[in-house]
Amino acid sequence: xxxxxxxxxxxxxxxxxxxxxxxxxxxxxxxxxxxxxxxxxxxxxxxxxxxxxxxxxxxxxxxxxxxxxxxxxxxxxxxxxxxxxxxxxxxxxxxxxxxxxxxxxxxxxxxxxxxxxxxxxxxxxxxxxxxxxxxxxxxxxxxxxxxxxxxxxxxxxxxxxxxxxxxxxxxxxxxxxxxxxxxxxxxxxxxxxxxxxxxxxxxxxxxxxxxxxxxxxxxxxxxxxxxxxxxxxxxxxxxxxxxxxxxxxxxxxxxxxxxxxxxxxxxxxxxxxxxxxxxxxxxxxxxxxxxxxxxxxxxxxxxxxxxxxxxxxxxxxxxxxxxxxxxxxxxxxxxxxxxxxxxxxxxxxxxxxxxxxxxxxxxxxxxxxxxxxxxxxxxxxxxxxxxxxxxxxxxxxxxxxxxxxxxxxxxxxxxxxxxxxxxxxxxxxxxxxxxxxxxxxxxxxxxxxxxxxxxxxxxxxxxxx
Numbered sequence: 001x002x003x004x005x006x007x008x009x010x011x012x013x014x015x016x017x018x019x020x021x022x023x024x025x026x027x028x029x030x031x032x033x034x035x036x037x038x039x040x041x042x043x044x045x046x047x048x049x050x051x052x053x054x055x056x057x058x059x060x061x062x063x064x065x066x067x068x069x070x071x072x073x074x075x076x077x078x079x080x081x082x083x084x085x086x087x088x089x090x091x092x093x094x095x096x097x098x099x100x101x102x103x104x105x106x107x108x109x110x111x112x113x114x115x116x117x118x119x120x121x122x123x124x125x126x127x128x129x130x131x132x133x134x135x136x137x138x139x140x141x142x143x144x145x146x147x148x149x150x151x152x153x154x155x156x157x158x159x160x161x162x163x164x165x166x167x168x169x170x171x172x173x174x175x176x177x178x179x180x181x182x183x184x185x186x187x188x189x190x191x192x193x194x195x196x197x198x199x200x201x202x203x204x205x206x207x208x209x210x211x212x213x214x215x216x217x218x219x220x221x222x223x224x225x226x227x228x229x230x231x232x233x234x235x236x237x238x239x240x241x242x243x244x245x246x247x248x249x250x251x252x253x254x255x256x257x258x259x260x261x262x263x264x265x266x267x268x269x270x271x272x273x274x275x276x277x278x279x280x281x282x283x284x285x286x287x288x289x290x291x292x293x294x295x296x297x298x299x300x301x302x303x304x305x306x307x308x309x310x311x312x313x314x315x316x317x318x319x320x321x322x323x324x325x326x327x328x329x330x331x332x333x334x335x336x337x338x339x340x341x342x343x344x345x346x347x348x349x350x351x352x353x354x355x356x357x358x359x360x361x362x363x364x365x366x367x368x369x370x371x372x373x374x375x376x377x378x379x380x381x382x383x384x385x386x387x388x389x390x391x392x393x394x395x396x397x398x399x400x401x402x403x404x405x406x407x408x409x410x411x412x413x414x415x416x417x418x419x420x421x422x423x424x425x426x427x428x429x430x431x432x433x434x435x436x437x438x439x440x441x442x443x444x445x446x447x448x449x450x451x452x453x454x455x456x457x458x459x460x461x462x463x464x465x
Contacts, residue, residue, distance in 0.1 A: 023060040024048040044414055045069070045423055052079030055439050055446060057423070065418070066450055068438045069425045073242070073274040073385070074300040076351070077342060078439035084304045087341035088334050100331035102131060111336035114343045115302065118283055119312070123292050128318045133327035134307030136273035136299030137165025140236075142325045143295050143311045144169055144187075147234035147267045149324065150317040155189035157235040157266075160202070161244030161429070162195065164236060164271055173236055175244060191229050193218050195241065196253050199378040199389065204400045208252070215256035222264055234295070235261055236269040239285035245428025246380060246387025246435055248280075254289035267294040267317065273309075274385070277301035278346050278440055281356030281383035288382070301346075304338025351440040355383040358447050362386055362436060365451030373458050375409055377402060384440060387433040388454075405432035409461065416457035422450060 027048035031039070047065070051058040055078050057067045070078070077084060091098075096107060116124045130146070132139040144156065156173060158164070164173040171180055172187030180186060194202035194214055201210035203217075221227050239254065241247040261268045270293040275285035277298075282288055284296070294317065299309035307329070346352070363379060366388050370376040377391035390410040391403035398404060407430040414434060417424050427435050438450065 027060060041069070041425070044411065044426060045418060047418070047423075054078040054081070055442050064421060066422045066438070066446065066453070068436050068450060069423050070437050070439050071305070072300070072425070073279060073437045074303075075305055076277055076279065076301040076440045077305070077345065078441050079305075081305075081345075081441070083341050083345045084338045087304065087337045088306075091334055091337045096333055097331075098333050099329065100333060101328065102326070102330055105331075105333060107333050107336050107340075108331070111340045114340045115310075115312075118277075118343050118347065119296075120284075120287060120292065123296075123312075126315050127312050128315050130311040130313070130325060131330040132309045132311060132325065134309065134329050134332065135165065135167075136271075136297065136309050137167040137170040138327065139273070139297045139299055139309035139311050140164045140170040140173065140271065141167055143236070143269050143297050143313070144173075144234070145325055146311065146313060146317055146320060147269065147295065149320045151233045151267065153231055153233035155191060155230050155232045156187070157191050157193060157229070157232045159195040159237050159241075160192050161197075161241045161247055162192075162236070162238055162271075163241065163243035165273075189230070191232070193221070195237070195244075195247065196250060197247055198250075199380065200398075200402055201400055208250075211250045211253035211256075215253055215260065218257070219260045222260065222266070231264075232266055234267040234269050236271060238271045238275065239288065240275050240280055240382050240385055242274040242385065242435075243427045245389065245433040246385055247428075248380065248382045249289075251289040254286070254291055258289070258291040258293075267314075269293065269295040269297065271297045273297055273299045274437075277343065278352035278355055279383055279385050279437075280352075281359060282352050283347070285382070301342060302339045303332070303335040304340075304342035306332060306335035306338050308332055308335035308339055346440070352383070355440045358442060358444055359383040359386060361444060362447045362451060365448070366436075366454070369451070369455045369458055372455075373462055375406065375413075375458065375462060377405075381436070384436070384438055384442070386436040387428065388436075389428060389433045391432070405430040407431045409465070410434055412461045412464075413454075413457050416461050417453060420453045420457055422453040422457070424454075 047059040049057050050060045058064045132142045158173045160175045162175045164170045169187045172190050196211035196214045203213045239249055270286050272284055295313040366379045370379050374393040375390050376388050378389045381387055390406050392406040393403050395404050410426050410432045414424055425435050427433050
Protein backbone atom coordinates (compact mmCIF):
# COMPACT_ATOMS: atom_id res chain seq x y z
CA UNK A 1 0.00 0.00 0.00
CA UNK A 2 2.92 2.37 0.53
CA UNK A 3 3.45 2.26 -3.21
CA UNK A 4 -0.02 3.67 -3.98
CA UNK A 5 0.91 7.32 -3.41
CA UNK A 6 4.17 6.95 -5.33
CA UNK A 7 2.36 5.28 -8.23
CA UNK A 8 -0.12 8.12 -8.55
CA UNK A 9 2.43 10.88 -8.18
CA UNK A 10 4.44 9.35 -11.00
CA UNK A 11 1.52 9.36 -13.42
CA UNK A 12 1.73 11.97 -16.16
CA UNK A 13 -1.24 14.27 -16.88
CA UNK A 14 -1.90 12.66 -20.25
CA UNK A 15 -1.24 9.08 -19.20
CA UNK A 16 -4.12 6.61 -19.40
CA UNK A 17 -4.48 3.54 -17.23
CA UNK A 18 -5.27 0.21 -18.76
CA UNK A 19 -8.90 -0.77 -18.75
CA UNK A 20 -9.73 -3.49 -16.22
CA UNK A 21 -7.81 -6.53 -17.37
CA UNK A 22 -8.30 -10.23 -16.87
CA UNK A 23 -8.28 -10.19 -13.07
CA UNK A 24 -10.64 -7.28 -12.59
CA UNK A 25 -12.85 -8.52 -15.40
CA UNK A 26 -13.11 -11.89 -13.68
CA UNK A 27 -14.63 -10.26 -10.59
CA UNK A 28 -16.82 -7.96 -12.67
CA UNK A 29 -18.20 -10.93 -14.60
CA UNK A 30 -18.89 -12.77 -11.34
CA UNK A 31 -20.68 -9.73 -9.99
CA UNK A 32 -22.74 -9.40 -13.14
CA UNK A 33 -23.78 -13.03 -12.91
CA UNK A 34 -24.68 -13.18 -9.21
CA UNK A 35 -25.67 -9.71 -8.02
CA UNK A 36 -28.97 -7.92 -8.40
CA UNK A 37 -29.72 -5.80 -11.43
CA UNK A 38 -30.21 -2.97 -8.93
CA UNK A 39 -26.44 -2.57 -8.45
CA UNK A 40 -25.44 0.94 -9.37
CA UNK A 41 -21.85 2.13 -8.80
CA UNK A 42 -20.15 -0.65 -10.82
CA UNK A 43 -21.98 0.50 -13.94
CA UNK A 44 -20.08 3.80 -14.03
CA UNK A 45 -16.99 2.59 -12.17
CA UNK A 46 -16.27 -0.90 -13.56
CA UNK A 47 -13.29 -1.88 -11.41
CA UNK A 48 -12.58 -4.46 -8.73
CA UNK A 49 -10.83 -2.78 -5.79
CA UNK A 50 -8.20 -4.87 -4.06
CA UNK A 51 -6.24 -2.41 -1.89
CA UNK A 52 -6.98 0.96 -0.32
CA UNK A 53 -5.14 3.49 1.81
CA UNK A 54 -6.02 7.11 2.44
CA UNK A 55 -7.31 8.71 -0.74
CA UNK A 56 -5.83 5.98 -2.94
CA UNK A 57 -7.14 2.62 -4.12
CA UNK A 58 -5.66 -0.01 -6.40
CA UNK A 59 -7.66 -2.42 -8.52
CA UNK A 60 -7.05 -6.14 -8.94
CA UNK A 61 -4.86 -5.47 -11.99
CA UNK A 62 -2.60 -3.10 -10.07
CA UNK A 63 -3.97 0.16 -11.47
CA UNK A 64 -3.92 3.00 -8.90
CA UNK A 65 -6.66 5.61 -8.54
CA UNK A 66 -7.55 8.72 -6.62
CA UNK A 67 -10.81 7.90 -4.83
CA UNK A 68 -13.09 10.95 -4.96
CA UNK A 69 -16.16 8.85 -4.24
CA UNK A 70 -14.93 7.73 -0.81
CA UNK A 71 -17.90 5.54 0.05
CA UNK A 72 -20.33 8.26 -1.11
CA UNK A 73 -18.84 10.55 1.53
CA UNK A 74 -18.53 7.93 4.26
CA UNK A 75 -14.72 7.77 4.32
CA UNK A 76 -13.97 11.25 5.60
CA UNK A 77 -10.57 10.09 6.87
CA UNK A 78 -9.95 7.98 3.79
CA UNK A 79 -9.39 4.25 3.62
CA UNK A 80 -7.88 2.40 6.57
CA UNK A 81 -6.87 5.44 8.57
CA UNK A 82 -4.49 4.32 11.35
CA UNK A 83 -6.47 6.15 14.06
CA UNK A 84 -9.61 4.23 13.12
CA UNK A 85 -7.80 0.90 12.76
CA UNK A 86 -6.27 1.35 16.20
CA UNK A 87 -9.67 2.11 17.76
CA UNK A 88 -11.20 -1.01 16.21
CA UNK A 89 -8.26 -3.22 17.15
CA UNK A 90 -8.53 -2.08 20.75
CA UNK A 91 -12.12 -3.28 20.89
CA UNK A 92 -11.16 -6.65 19.40
CA UNK A 93 -8.13 -7.11 21.65
CA UNK A 94 -10.15 -6.50 24.84
CA UNK A 95 -12.87 -9.08 24.09
CA UNK A 96 -15.51 -6.37 24.09
CA UNK A 97 -18.99 -7.27 22.79
CA UNK A 98 -19.45 -6.47 19.12
CA UNK A 99 -23.25 -6.19 19.05
CA UNK A 100 -25.37 -5.16 22.05
CA UNK A 101 -28.79 -4.16 20.64
CA UNK A 102 -29.51 -0.97 22.61
CA UNK A 103 -27.87 -2.15 25.83
CA UNK A 104 -25.32 0.38 27.00
CA UNK A 105 -21.56 -0.14 27.19
CA UNK A 106 -18.56 2.03 28.03
CA UNK A 107 -17.83 2.21 24.29
CA UNK A 108 -21.34 3.41 23.55
CA UNK A 109 -21.27 5.97 26.34
CA UNK A 110 -17.96 7.36 25.09
CA UNK A 111 -19.38 7.68 21.57
CA UNK A 112 -22.46 9.55 22.82
CA UNK A 113 -20.31 11.90 24.91
CA UNK A 114 -18.00 12.64 21.98
CA UNK A 115 -20.88 13.15 19.55
CA UNK A 116 -22.82 15.47 21.86
CA UNK A 117 -19.66 17.49 22.57
CA UNK A 118 -19.25 18.04 18.83
CA UNK A 119 -22.73 19.57 18.48
CA UNK A 120 -23.60 23.22 19.01
CA UNK A 121 -24.09 23.55 22.77
CA UNK A 122 -27.64 24.94 22.63
CA UNK A 123 -28.78 21.97 20.57
CA UNK A 124 -26.85 19.38 22.59
CA UNK A 125 -28.20 20.58 25.94
CA UNK A 126 -31.76 19.69 24.96
CA UNK A 127 -31.07 16.73 22.67
CA UNK A 128 -31.89 13.05 22.81
CA UNK A 129 -30.38 10.33 20.65
CA UNK A 130 -31.92 7.28 19.01
CA UNK A 131 -29.58 4.62 17.61
CA UNK A 132 -30.91 3.10 14.42
CA UNK A 133 -29.98 0.33 12.00
CA UNK A 134 -26.92 0.36 9.85
CA UNK A 135 -28.06 2.77 7.14
CA UNK A 136 -28.93 6.44 7.02
CA UNK A 137 -32.26 5.51 5.45
CA UNK A 138 -33.24 3.71 8.64
CA UNK A 139 -32.51 6.86 10.61
CA UNK A 140 -34.73 8.83 8.23
CA UNK A 141 -37.51 6.30 8.79
CA UNK A 142 -37.05 6.69 12.55
CA UNK A 143 -37.13 10.48 12.30
CA UNK A 144 -40.41 10.36 10.39
CA UNK A 145 -41.96 8.03 12.97
CA UNK A 146 -40.69 10.32 15.73
CA UNK A 147 -42.27 13.52 14.40
CA UNK A 148 -45.53 11.84 13.43
CA UNK A 149 -45.80 10.39 16.92
CA UNK A 150 -44.96 13.69 18.59
CA UNK A 151 -47.26 15.88 16.50
CA UNK A 152 -50.09 13.48 15.75
CA UNK A 153 -49.99 14.68 12.14
CA UNK A 154 -49.69 12.59 9.00
CA UNK A 155 -48.26 14.72 6.17
CA UNK A 156 -44.60 15.46 5.40
CA UNK A 157 -42.98 18.26 3.43
CA UNK A 158 -39.85 17.56 1.39
CA UNK A 159 -38.03 19.23 -1.51
CA UNK A 160 -37.47 18.61 -5.19
CA UNK A 161 -33.95 17.28 -5.70
CA UNK A 162 -33.77 15.90 -2.17
CA UNK A 163 -32.40 12.45 -1.42
CA UNK A 164 -33.20 10.64 1.83
CA UNK A 165 -32.68 6.95 1.11
CA UNK A 166 -34.03 3.94 -0.74
CA UNK A 167 -36.20 2.26 1.89
CA UNK A 168 -39.93 2.48 1.33
CA UNK A 169 -40.68 5.53 3.46
CA UNK A 170 -37.43 7.37 2.75
CA UNK A 171 -37.94 6.86 -0.97
CA UNK A 172 -41.30 8.57 -0.62
CA UNK A 173 -39.43 11.66 0.62
CA UNK A 174 -36.87 11.54 -2.20
CA UNK A 175 -37.22 13.72 -5.26
CA UNK A 176 -35.67 11.41 -7.87
CA UNK A 177 -38.48 9.83 -9.87
CA UNK A 178 -36.57 6.92 -11.45
CA UNK A 179 -36.43 4.59 -8.42
CA UNK A 180 -40.00 5.53 -7.43
CA UNK A 181 -41.67 4.87 -10.76
CA UNK A 182 -42.03 1.11 -10.35
CA UNK A 183 -42.90 1.08 -6.64
CA UNK A 184 -46.54 1.46 -5.66
CA UNK A 185 -47.83 2.66 -2.31
CA UNK A 186 -44.95 4.82 -1.15
CA UNK A 187 -45.44 7.02 1.93
CA UNK A 188 -48.63 8.99 1.42
CA UNK A 189 -49.18 12.68 2.07
CA UNK A 190 -45.67 13.76 1.05
CA UNK A 191 -45.58 17.19 -0.56
CA UNK A 192 -42.61 18.53 -2.52
CA UNK A 193 -41.55 22.17 -2.50
CA UNK A 194 -39.09 24.03 -4.79
CA UNK A 195 -35.51 24.06 -3.53
CA UNK A 196 -33.44 27.14 -4.43
CA UNK A 197 -30.94 26.71 -7.23
CA UNK A 198 -28.57 29.50 -8.26
CA UNK A 199 -28.02 27.92 -11.69
CA UNK A 200 -31.44 26.58 -12.60
CA UNK A 201 -33.81 28.61 -10.44
CA UNK A 202 -37.24 26.91 -10.33
CA UNK A 203 -38.82 30.36 -10.57
CA UNK A 204 -36.63 31.53 -13.44
CA UNK A 205 -35.01 34.22 -11.31
CA UNK A 206 -31.40 35.14 -10.61
CA UNK A 207 -29.49 35.79 -7.40
CA UNK A 208 -31.24 36.53 -4.12
CA UNK A 209 -34.60 36.94 -5.83
CA UNK A 210 -34.75 33.19 -6.42
CA UNK A 211 -34.39 32.03 -2.84
CA UNK A 212 -36.49 34.93 -1.53
CA UNK A 213 -39.30 33.90 -3.84
CA UNK A 214 -38.90 30.31 -2.70
CA UNK A 215 -39.26 31.12 0.99
CA UNK A 216 -42.18 33.49 0.36
CA UNK A 217 -43.92 30.83 -1.70
CA UNK A 218 -43.41 28.20 0.99
CA UNK A 219 -44.72 30.50 3.72
CA UNK A 220 -47.80 31.40 1.70
CA UNK A 221 -48.44 27.75 0.84
CA UNK A 222 -48.29 26.61 4.46
CA UNK A 223 -50.77 29.34 5.45
CA UNK A 224 -53.16 28.80 2.56
CA UNK A 225 -56.34 26.97 3.67
CA UNK A 226 -56.83 25.88 0.04
CA UNK A 227 -53.28 24.60 -0.51
CA UNK A 228 -54.33 20.98 -0.19
CA UNK A 229 -51.62 20.35 2.41
CA UNK A 230 -52.78 19.60 5.93
CA UNK A 231 -50.47 20.87 8.71
CA UNK A 232 -47.33 18.72 8.30
CA UNK A 233 -45.67 16.53 10.90
CA UNK A 234 -42.31 17.90 9.74
CA UNK A 235 -40.25 19.38 6.96
CA UNK A 236 -37.14 17.48 5.88
CA UNK A 237 -34.25 18.89 3.85
CA UNK A 238 -30.54 18.72 3.10
CA UNK A 239 -28.45 21.86 3.60
CA UNK A 240 -26.48 20.76 0.53
CA UNK A 241 -28.37 18.40 -1.73
CA UNK A 242 -25.89 15.65 -2.55
CA UNK A 243 -27.40 13.09 -4.91
CA UNK A 244 -29.58 15.90 -6.22
CA UNK A 245 -26.55 17.51 -7.87
CA UNK A 246 -24.45 19.13 -5.11
CA UNK A 247 -26.87 22.00 -4.69
CA UNK A 248 -26.16 24.17 -1.61
CA UNK A 249 -28.93 26.16 0.03
CA UNK A 250 -28.23 29.85 0.67
CA UNK A 251 -27.74 30.62 4.35
CA UNK A 252 -30.39 33.33 4.24
CA UNK A 253 -32.91 30.86 2.82
CA UNK A 254 -32.10 28.36 5.57
CA UNK A 255 -32.71 31.01 8.21
CA UNK A 256 -36.05 31.90 6.63
CA UNK A 257 -37.08 28.24 6.50
CA UNK A 258 -36.21 27.87 10.16
CA UNK A 259 -38.31 30.95 11.01
CA UNK A 260 -41.24 29.72 8.93
CA UNK A 261 -41.25 26.26 10.48
CA UNK A 262 -40.70 27.49 14.04
CA UNK A 263 -43.52 30.04 13.81
CA UNK A 264 -45.90 27.28 12.71
CA UNK A 265 -44.67 24.60 15.14
CA UNK A 266 -43.48 22.41 12.26
CA UNK A 267 -40.47 20.30 13.29
CA UNK A 268 -37.50 20.81 10.97
CA UNK A 269 -35.51 17.67 10.13
CA UNK A 270 -32.05 18.34 8.73
CA UNK A 271 -30.59 15.36 6.88
CA UNK A 272 -26.83 15.51 7.55
CA UNK A 273 -26.13 11.96 6.40
CA UNK A 274 -23.68 13.08 3.71
CA UNK A 275 -22.74 16.53 5.02
CA UNK A 276 -22.16 15.72 8.69
CA UNK A 277 -18.75 15.74 10.38
CA UNK A 278 -16.87 18.38 8.47
CA UNK A 279 -17.53 17.81 4.80
CA UNK A 280 -18.92 21.27 4.05
CA UNK A 281 -16.36 23.24 6.06
CA UNK A 282 -18.28 23.10 9.34
CA UNK A 283 -18.74 20.06 11.57
CA UNK A 284 -22.43 20.19 10.66
CA UNK A 285 -23.77 21.93 7.57
CA UNK A 286 -26.63 23.65 9.40
CA UNK A 287 -24.02 25.62 11.37
CA UNK A 288 -23.27 27.74 8.28
CA UNK A 289 -26.66 29.43 8.65
CA UNK A 290 -26.52 29.56 12.44
CA UNK A 291 -29.84 27.74 12.83
CA UNK A 292 -30.96 25.11 15.32
CA UNK A 293 -32.98 22.22 13.82
CA UNK A 294 -35.46 20.13 15.77
CA UNK A 295 -34.10 16.86 14.37
CA UNK A 296 -30.72 15.93 12.85
CA UNK A 297 -30.16 12.67 11.00
CA UNK A 298 -26.60 11.34 10.90
CA UNK A 299 -24.84 8.33 9.35
CA UNK A 300 -21.88 7.75 6.99
CA UNK A 301 -18.92 9.61 8.57
CA UNK A 302 -19.98 9.16 12.21
CA UNK A 303 -19.30 5.41 12.04
CA UNK A 304 -15.64 5.91 11.20
CA UNK A 305 -16.11 3.97 7.92
CA UNK A 306 -18.41 1.34 9.52
CA UNK A 307 -22.23 1.17 9.42
CA UNK A 308 -23.92 3.38 12.01
CA UNK A 309 -26.82 5.82 12.03
CA UNK A 310 -28.52 7.95 14.66
CA UNK A 311 -31.28 10.50 15.07
CA UNK A 312 -30.65 13.51 17.34
CA UNK A 313 -33.71 15.48 18.34
CA UNK A 314 -35.16 18.00 20.79
CA UNK A 315 -36.27 16.43 24.05
CA UNK A 316 -39.83 17.78 23.62
CA UNK A 317 -40.29 15.34 20.72
CA UNK A 318 -39.36 12.32 22.84
CA UNK A 319 -42.94 11.06 23.12
CA UNK A 320 -42.75 7.62 21.58
CA UNK A 321 -43.21 4.50 23.66
CA UNK A 322 -40.55 1.86 24.45
CA UNK A 323 -39.82 -0.21 21.34
CA UNK A 324 -41.31 2.37 18.97
CA UNK A 325 -38.19 2.02 16.84
CA UNK A 326 -35.73 -0.82 17.13
CA UNK A 327 -33.26 -2.86 15.12
CA UNK A 328 -30.83 -5.69 15.74
CA UNK A 329 -27.72 -3.92 14.47
CA UNK A 330 -28.09 -0.61 16.34
CA UNK A 331 -25.46 -1.73 18.84
CA UNK A 332 -22.43 -1.89 16.52
CA UNK A 333 -19.58 -1.46 18.99
CA UNK A 334 -16.79 -1.41 16.40
CA UNK A 335 -18.57 1.41 14.58
CA UNK A 336 -19.05 3.36 17.80
CA UNK A 337 -15.38 3.01 18.72
CA UNK A 338 -14.29 4.02 15.22
CA UNK A 339 -16.86 6.83 15.24
CA UNK A 340 -15.52 8.21 18.52
CA UNK A 341 -12.02 8.23 17.05
CA UNK A 342 -13.24 9.86 13.83
CA UNK A 343 -15.12 12.65 15.63
CA UNK A 344 -12.17 13.34 17.92
CA UNK A 345 -9.55 13.27 15.14
CA UNK A 346 -11.66 15.44 12.84
CA UNK A 347 -11.82 18.13 15.48
CA UNK A 348 -8.24 17.83 16.72
CA UNK A 349 -6.85 18.11 13.20
CA UNK A 350 -9.28 20.91 12.30
CA UNK A 351 -10.45 18.99 9.25
CA UNK A 352 -13.58 21.11 8.68
CA UNK A 353 -11.37 24.17 8.24
CA UNK A 354 -9.06 22.14 6.03
CA UNK A 355 -12.03 21.00 3.95
CA UNK A 356 -13.03 24.62 3.46
CA UNK A 357 -9.50 25.61 2.38
CA UNK A 358 -8.75 22.77 -0.03
CA UNK A 359 -12.38 22.75 -1.20
CA UNK A 360 -11.98 26.37 -2.25
CA UNK A 361 -8.77 25.42 -4.03
CA UNK A 362 -10.54 22.64 -5.94
CA UNK A 363 -13.42 24.97 -6.75
CA UNK A 364 -11.01 27.50 -8.26
CA UNK A 365 -9.34 24.77 -10.33
CA UNK A 366 -12.71 23.56 -11.62
CA UNK A 367 -13.78 27.10 -12.48
CA UNK A 368 -10.61 27.44 -14.52
CA UNK A 369 -11.50 24.21 -16.33
CA UNK A 370 -14.98 25.62 -16.88
CA UNK A 371 -13.60 28.82 -18.42
CA UNK A 372 -11.46 26.82 -20.84
CA UNK A 373 -14.22 24.44 -21.91
CA UNK A 374 -17.71 24.71 -23.34
CA UNK A 375 -19.42 21.77 -21.66
CA UNK A 376 -19.33 22.85 -17.99
CA UNK A 377 -22.34 24.98 -17.22
CA UNK A 378 -21.85 25.48 -13.50
CA UNK A 379 -19.43 24.64 -10.68
CA UNK A 380 -20.90 24.69 -7.19
CA UNK A 381 -20.66 23.21 -3.73
CA UNK A 382 -19.37 23.76 -0.24
CA UNK A 383 -16.16 22.52 1.35
CA UNK A 384 -15.23 19.14 -0.13
CA UNK A 385 -18.67 18.55 -1.59
CA UNK A 386 -18.42 19.96 -5.11
CA UNK A 387 -20.17 19.35 -8.41
CA UNK A 388 -19.59 20.35 -12.01
CA UNK A 389 -22.75 20.32 -14.14
CA UNK A 390 -22.16 19.14 -17.71
CA UNK A 391 -24.29 20.75 -20.41
CA UNK A 392 -24.76 20.67 -24.17
CA UNK A 393 -23.62 24.09 -25.47
CA UNK A 394 -24.87 23.30 -28.97
CA UNK A 395 -28.52 23.04 -27.95
CA UNK A 396 -30.93 25.94 -27.36
CA UNK A 397 -31.01 27.43 -23.87
CA UNK A 398 -33.99 26.77 -21.62
CA UNK A 399 -36.42 29.22 -20.03
CA UNK A 400 -33.87 30.34 -17.43
CA UNK A 401 -31.08 30.81 -19.97
CA UNK A 402 -29.16 27.59 -19.28
CA UNK A 403 -28.03 24.99 -21.74
CA UNK A 404 -29.69 21.59 -21.25
CA UNK A 405 -28.00 18.95 -19.14
CA UNK A 406 -25.84 16.48 -21.06
CA UNK A 407 -25.83 13.13 -19.28
CA UNK A 408 -24.02 11.36 -22.14
CA UNK A 409 -21.15 13.84 -22.02
CA UNK A 410 -20.98 13.52 -18.22
CA UNK A 411 -20.65 9.74 -18.56
CA UNK A 412 -17.87 10.09 -21.08
CA UNK A 413 -16.00 12.46 -18.78
CA UNK A 414 -16.45 10.08 -15.86
CA UNK A 415 -15.10 7.19 -17.95
CA UNK A 416 -12.15 9.26 -19.19
CA UNK A 417 -11.31 10.25 -15.62
CA UNK A 418 -11.38 6.60 -14.59
CA UNK A 419 -9.00 5.72 -17.44
CA UNK A 420 -6.62 8.34 -16.10
CA UNK A 421 -6.80 7.19 -12.47
CA UNK A 422 -9.60 9.27 -10.95
CA UNK A 423 -12.80 7.80 -9.47
CA UNK A 424 -15.76 10.17 -9.63
CA UNK A 425 -19.51 9.66 -9.38
CA UNK A 426 -22.36 11.33 -11.24
CA UNK A 427 -25.52 12.79 -9.76
CA UNK A 428 -28.12 15.49 -10.17
CA UNK A 429 -30.94 15.74 -12.65
CA UNK A 430 -30.34 13.42 -15.61
CA UNK A 431 -27.06 12.29 -14.00
CA UNK A 432 -25.28 15.27 -15.51
CA UNK A 433 -23.32 16.50 -12.48
CA UNK A 434 -19.77 15.21 -11.92
CA UNK A 435 -19.38 14.97 -8.16
CA UNK A 436 -16.20 15.40 -6.09
CA UNK A 437 -16.31 13.83 -2.59
CA UNK A 438 -12.67 13.21 -1.62
CA UNK A 439 -11.70 12.33 1.96
CA UNK A 440 -11.13 15.33 4.19
CA UNK A 441 -7.47 14.37 4.61
CA UNK A 442 -6.71 15.19 0.96
CA UNK A 443 -3.70 17.48 0.54
CA UNK A 444 -3.34 20.56 -1.64
CA UNK A 445 -0.93 18.68 -3.90
CA UNK A 446 -3.48 15.90 -4.34
CA UNK A 447 -6.20 18.44 -5.07
CA UNK A 448 -4.00 19.93 -7.79
CA UNK A 449 -3.41 16.50 -9.31
CA UNK A 450 -7.11 15.61 -9.21
CA UNK A 451 -7.92 18.84 -11.03
CA UNK A 452 -5.23 18.15 -13.65
CA UNK A 453 -6.70 14.74 -14.40
CA UNK A 454 -10.21 16.16 -14.64
CA UNK A 455 -9.04 18.93 -16.97
CA UNK A 456 -7.25 16.43 -19.20
CA UNK A 457 -10.36 14.23 -19.30
CA UNK A 458 -12.66 17.12 -20.21
CA UNK A 459 -10.27 18.27 -22.93
CA UNK A 460 -10.01 14.77 -24.39
CA UNK A 461 -13.77 14.25 -24.44
CA UNK A 462 -14.45 17.65 -26.01
CA UNK A 463 -11.89 16.95 -28.75
CA UNK A 464 -13.66 13.69 -29.56
CA UNK A 465 -17.02 15.40 -29.98
